[in-house]
Amino acid sequence: xxxxxxxxxxxxxxxxxKSKQIQWPTxxxxxxxxxxxxxxxxxxxxxxxxxxxxxxxxxxxxxYIKSTPENTRHAMQIIEQLTLALMxxxxxxxxSSSESCSKYAATKAVxxxxxxxxxxxxxxx
Numbered sequence: 001x002x003x004x005x006x007x008x009x010x011x012x013x014x015x016x017x018k019s020k021q022i023q024w025p026t027x028x029x030x031x032x033x034x035x036x037x038x039x040x041x042x043x044x045x046x047x048x049x050x051x052x053x054x055x056x057x058x059x060x061x062x063x064y065i066k067s068t069p070e071n072t073r074h075a076m077q078i079i080e081q082l083t084l085a086l087m088x089x090x091x092x093x094x095x096s097s098s099e100s101c102s103k104y105a106a107t108k109a110v111x112x113x114x115x116x117x118x119x120x121x122x123x124x125x
Contacts, residue, residue, distance in 0.1 A: 035064030040073070 039048040049060040
């Protein structure tokens, strides 16, 4: 548990979830997920044991590392790739949107400068 975790969840997370009528699931699901993920990624339960700060490997193995079928892992990888593609597409859309906004602003500024220059020329003539 990191410093201020209880306060942060009590002040920010839990009230937000309650306002949306979502039950607070606690951090244990996250810990179990991280334990399983780490053990699957490095193929070593001791890595998960160290990350979760358990003194006993049996605790990690019994309560925190769950077997994950290969098809489940593959499905999660597909979802991850789709999510990353969507995030990339959104970033591109935002960049082109801000680019077109800045092009619009630049065009408007040039037009404004031209019209003020024309006024200056007319004033001189």
